[in-house]
Amino acid sequence: MHVIAVLALDGVVGFDLTVPCQVFGSTLLADGARAYDVRVHGSSSPVKVTAAGLELYQMSTSWRMESARRAGTIVVPGVACPFDPIPRQTLEVLRAAVANGTRVLSICTGAFTLGQAGLLDGRRATTHWLRADELAARNPEVCVDPSALFVGDGTVFTSAGVAAGIDLCLHIVEMDHGSAVAAETARRVVASLRRDGGQAQYIDRPLYAGTDTPLGPTLGWLAENLADAITLKDIAAHASVSVRTLTRRFHRDLGTSPSQWLLSIRIRRARELLETSSLSVEQVASMSGFGSAAALRQHFVGQVGSSPQTYRRSFTTTGDGRP
DNA sequence: ATATTAAGCCGCCATT
DNA sequence: AAAATGGCGGCTTAAT
Numbered sequence: 039m040h041v042i043a044v045l046a047l048d049g050v051v052g053f054d055l056t057v058p059c060q061v062f063g064s065t066l067l068a069d070g071a072r073a074y075d076v077r078v079h080g081s082s083s084p085v086k087v088t089a090a091g092l093e094l095y096q097m098s099t100s101w102r103m104e105s106a107r108r109a110g111t112i113v114v115p116g117v118a119c120p121f122d123p124i125p126r127q128t129l130e131v132l133r134a135a136v137a138n139g140t141r142v143l144s145i146c147t148g149a150f151t152l153g154q155a156g157l158l159d160g161r162r163a164t165t166h167w168l169r170a171d172e173l174a175a176r177n178p179e180v181c182v183d184p185s186a187l188f189v190g191d192g193t194v195f196t197s198a199g200v201a202a203g204i205d206l207c208l209h210i211v212e213m214d215h216g217s218a219v220a221a222e223t224a225r226r227v228v229a230s231l232r233r234d235g236g237q238a239q240y241i242d243r244p245l246y247a248g249t250d251t252p253l254g255p256t257l258g259w260l261a262e263n264l265a266d267a268i269t270l271k272d273i274a275a276h277a278s279v280s281v282r283t284l285t286r287r288f289h290r291d292l293g294t295s296p297s298q299w300l301l302s303i304r305i306r307r308a309r310e311l312l313e314t315s316s317l318s319v320e321q322v323a324s325m326s327g328f329g330s331a332a333a334l335r336q337h338f339v340g341q342v343g344s345s346p347q348t349y350r351r352s353f354t355t356t357g358d359g360r361p
Numbered sequence: 362a363t364a365t366t367a368a369g370c371c372g373c374c375a376t377t
Numbered sequence: 378a379a380a381a382t383g384g385c386g387g388c389t390t391a392a393t
Contacts (some may be wrong), residue, residue: 269368270368270370277382280383280384281369282371282383282384283381283383284383285369285370286371289371295369295389297368297390330393331390333391336391347365
């Protein structure tokens with residue numbers, strides 16, 4: 039069985055530690071067997087477990103750090119003080135793992151640990167958006183994308199703050215076992231298999247990205263009114279700026295154009311409706327701001343890679359919805 | 362599938 | 378002086 043080794047470093051963020059355990063541990067194959075053997079590896083002495091910088095409790099692990107070498111996948115959760123030096127042995131384990139092709143995931147500030155091991159050099163990566171600048175500053179060889187939910191480059195995957203770890207783990211499940219198994223896992227942990235539109239999950243953006251920008255209120259308004267026909271002028275009027283300035287701000291703060299952003303949140307809404315309701319495709323189209331089922335279908339295929347019906351089927355039957 | 366409108370995008374430049 | 382803004386126009390993209 040594929041072994042997942044989750045590293046419990048001192049000061050580990052409890053949530054980051056347990057998310058991969060919960061997601062991978064909840065993954066069942068079609069025959070009901072567990073898909074992964076999840077193990078938590080740590081030093082022989084107890085480690086501190088934290089949340090939001092607070093020390094919660096101490097924990098001892100059954101598996102030693104050294105034996106993580108033999109895992110198929112290593113998960114590196116964030117720690118409370120990501121700039122503190124990581125023990126040399128841990129860095130060695132990580133370097134050896136990447137060298138022999140073992141898959142390595144980081145969650146939140148776990149990216150700093152990978153950075154200390156030198157594993158991000160020349161790669162694309164992400165981390166918690168509050169720490170993205172620091173990651174880029176400390177690792178000049180790394181291409182940091184602060185707006186991505188998660189980023190994969192070769193066998194090294196990094197994910198953004200806290201909850202994005204769930205998205206990354208589900209993505210891994212989908213890569214390993216297909217969308218049907220991943221969708222079932224998402225249901226078990228009560229998460230969404232895909233949180234956002236975009237044809238590549240690698241460029242998915244969290245909806246709350248940019249909330250701290252001048253566009254924040256406009257994005258909220260867009261999300262609430264996405265079912266209506268909205269033109270660029272409408273958005274600009276709401277933001278009280280010209281169309282030209284609006285498009286510029288979208289590019290600066292979100293890296294995309296207004297209509298592309300609107301399209302992505304409409305697709306996201308359509309996905310939710312397809313996943314969780316039995317509304318007709320026409321109704322889904324209407325409620326997610328598409329003028330017709332044909333328009334929804336066209337964009338859905340372009341963004342998601344499958345038709346609305348096929349996508350829904352992958353959530354409601356055991357069939358694999360992949361094309 | 363193709364055509365024909367409308368809408369959106371973005372470089373450029375003057376203005377604030 | 379530097380940065381943000383907004384209008385114009387040509388070009389691309391989307392809707393029907």
